[in-house]
Amino acid sequence: MTDTAAPAHEPLGRFERLLTLWVALAMVAGIVIGLLAPGLVQAIAAAEIASINLVVAVLIWAMVYPMMVGVDFGAVAGVARQPKGLLVTLVVNWLIKPFTMALLAVLFFEHVFAPWIAPGDAAQYIAGLILLGAAPCTAMVFVWSQLTRGDATYTLVQVSVNDLVMVVAFAPIVAFLLGVTEIAVPWSTLVLATVLYVVLPLLAGLVTRRMLGGQEAIDAFTAQIKPLSMIGLIATVAILFGLQGEVILAKPLVIALIAVPILIQSYGIFALAYGAAYALKVPHRIAAPCAMIGTSNFFELAVAVAISLFGLNSGAALATVVGVLVEVPVMLSLVAFANRTRARFPSAQ
Numbered sequence: 001m002t003d004t005a006a007p008a009h010e011p012l013g014r015f016e017r018l019l020t021l022w023v024a025l026a027m028v029a030g031i032v033i034g035l036l037a038p039g040l041v042q043a044i045a046a047a048e049i050a051s052i053n054l055v056v057a058v059l060i061w062a063m064v065y066p067m068m069v070g071v072d073f074g075a076v077a078g079v080a081r082q083p084k085g086l087l088v089t090l091v092v093n094w095l096i097k098p099f100t101m102a103l104l105a106v107l108f109f110e111h112v113f114a115p116w117i118a119p120g121d122a123a124q125y126i127a128g129l130i131l132l133g134a135a136p137c138t139a140m141v142f143v144w145s146q147l148t149r150g151d152a153t154y155t156l157v158q159v160s161v162n163d164l165v166m167v168v169a170f171a172p173i174v175a176f177l178l179g180v181t182e183i184a185v186p187w188s189t190l191v192l193a194t195v196l197y198v199v200l201p202l203l204a205g206l207v208t209r210r211m212l213g214g215q216e217a218i219d220a221f222t223a224q225i226k227p228l229s230m231i232g233l234i235a236t237v238a239i240l241f242g243l244q245g246e247v248i249l250a251k252p253l254v255i256a257l258i259a260v261p262i263l264i265q266s267y268g269i270f271a272l273a274y275g276a277a278y279a280l281k282v283p284h285r286i287a288a289p290c291a292m293i294g295t296s297n298f299f300e301l302a303v304a305v306a307i308s309l310f311g312l313n314s315g316a317a318l319a320t321v322v323g324v325l326v327e328v329p330v331m332l333s334l335v336a337f338a339n340r341t342r343a344r345f346p347s348a349q
Contacts, residue, residue, distance in 0.1 A: 023325050026234045030241030031248060041242035045312045052189075052196065052308055056239065060197055060304040062232030066225045068163075068205030069218065070142070070156075082154060085277065085286035089158050092273045092294040093136040094169055100268070101133025102126070102177045104261040113257050121315050123183055125258055128319025130177045131306050133265065134170055136162055137296035141289060144296065147335045148288035149342075155289040162293060163202060166301075170194055174305070193308040197301055229300075233324065236303060240321050243313035258322040266330045270295040274338070277345075284345035288338040296331055299324045 034041050047054045109122035117125070137159075145155040171194045175187060212218050241248065248255065273294050277287035302320040310316040 022230070022234055023237055023321075026237040027241045027248075027321075027325075030238035030243075031245035033238065034242035034245035041239060044239055045243060052192065053312060056236060056304065056307050056312065057196065059232040059236045059239075060300060061201065062228040063236070063300040064197060064201045064229075064304075065204060066222055066229050068201045069208050069222050069225070070205070082282075082286055084280045085154060085282050085290045086158055086161060088273055088276045088280065088282070088287075089162065089290045089293050090165065092269060092276070093162060094165060094173070096272065097136065097265075097269055097294050098130070098134040098173050098177060101261070101265050102130050102181060104265055105129035105133075106181060108257070108261045116253065117257065121254075123181070124310060124315025125254075125319045126181055127178060127183050127310060128302070128306050128314075128316035128323075129258070129261060130181070131174060131302040131309075131316065132262065132297050132299065132320055132323045134173045134177070135166070135298035135301045135305075137293050137298055141293045141296055144292040144331055144335055145289035148292070148338045149285060150289035150292075151283075151285040154286050155293075158290060158293055163198075166298075167194075167199055167202065170198065170301075189308055190305070193305045196308075197304045233300065237321055237324065240303075240307075240312060240317050247318075254318075255322055255325075258319050259326050262323055262326055263330065266295050266326075267334075270334050281346055284338075284342045287345055288342075291338070292331065292334065295334060296327060297323055299327065 030041075044055045045053065105126040109117055109125050114122070141159060142152070142155060144150075145152060171190050175190055178184075208221070209218055212221055270291050273291035274287060277290055282290070299320060302323065303317065306314065306316040306320045
């Protein structure tokens with residue numbers, strides 16, 4: 001598995017580089033719309049069937065489906081040639097990350113921030129952070145891999161295996177951690193949301209790949225539909241902040257407080273995964289992407305499930321959106337660090 005044989009992935013485009021800015025502008029726009037046209041956002045919030053908001057469901061599919069088209073399960077067989085990188089990814093993503101995120105969430109919102117946050121709000125923010133921690137990255141990791149000159153084929157293997165694990169592990173882990181933190185778990189809604197936002201898009205992506213045929217046609221198709229992901233994300237953020245506007249204006253500090261455990265988790269998980277890959281003598285072209293997968297989040301899934309479980313105007317949904325806000329600058333800083341430390345890793349194995 002070499003860099004020359006790996007499929008090419010586009011570098012971080014102008015829109016993606018400025019994603020934090022666009023998300024921040026969408027937040028402001030949402031707050032303004034919520035104040036000027038509250039009936040509009042309330043009508044969107046009321047469009048629900050079986051706890052699934054129909055407007056948001058369409059937007060989430062617009063985000064998730066283009067990513068799932070890029071998942072190639074045929075590449076999974078190549079993992080036997082470099083098993084240590086995948087081992088680091090799976091252990092960190094599924095045995096460490098969700099639990100440390102829950103621990104940090106409880107530590108900060110039940111103890112450190114307790115004087116400033118009402119208990120009911122704290123429980124919501126904890127729930128949103130748990131959802132973020134249980135959803136490792138699916139799409140943006142290809143960008144981070146490209147920026148660190150990672151092995152794109154191996155990155156594809158890691159993402160594909162990760163998605164397979166997510167199908168069976170996401171709902172049980174979320175339910176367990178929410179239960180441990182004494183947050184009520186509507187199991188039927190959680191399972192429905194997992195099927196709707198993970199299983200079905202994954203199947204749709206697989207069917208699409210088979211219909212398109214060759215990799216060139218798949219790449220062309222994903223390039224065409226890629227803007228849907230960003231449009232869906234920005235529109236969802238605007239809707240969320242349209243409903244949350246009054247709360248945010250009354251308590252602007254809450255955004256910064258939610259960001260604190262996310263930042264600690266992000267840098268801590270990267271250090272753990274990157275350090276483990278270094279100790280195992282994993283080549284840098286594999287080590288950097290395997291650390292990025294656990295550090296970055298599948299925030300589209302986290303946002304969707306938070307809305308399904310707790311509602312559009314919930315603190316849980318707000319917490320997942322804060323994860324979107326901080327992700328790009330955090331990941332770009334880690335990309336820079338990984339590139340500076342490339343020489344410390346073996347170049348081949």
